[in-house]
């Protein structure tokens with residue numbers, strides 16, 4: 001087989017029509033589902049627990065949860081017209 005397989009990777013333009021408004025187009029978007037402040041508070045509180053050695057295990061859990069809260073992103077459809085957000089399944 002000497003022929004090269006040419007795979008043309010077409011840019012996948014994923015968009016759907018918004019059902020909540022007329023003419024809006026929904027595009028894929030990444031949003032942060034959690035409040036950043038909650039995550040930061042958890043991390044700070046967790047670090048304090050770890051630093052003082054009080055409830056170190058809970059502190060570690062709090063830090064992990066905090067990091068998750070801060071970093072977690074959600075893949076959703078976002079309407080560019082009315083701003084509606086629909087969860088992708």
Ligand SMILES: [Zn+2]
Nearest residue numbers: 018024079082
């Ligand atoms: Zn819309």
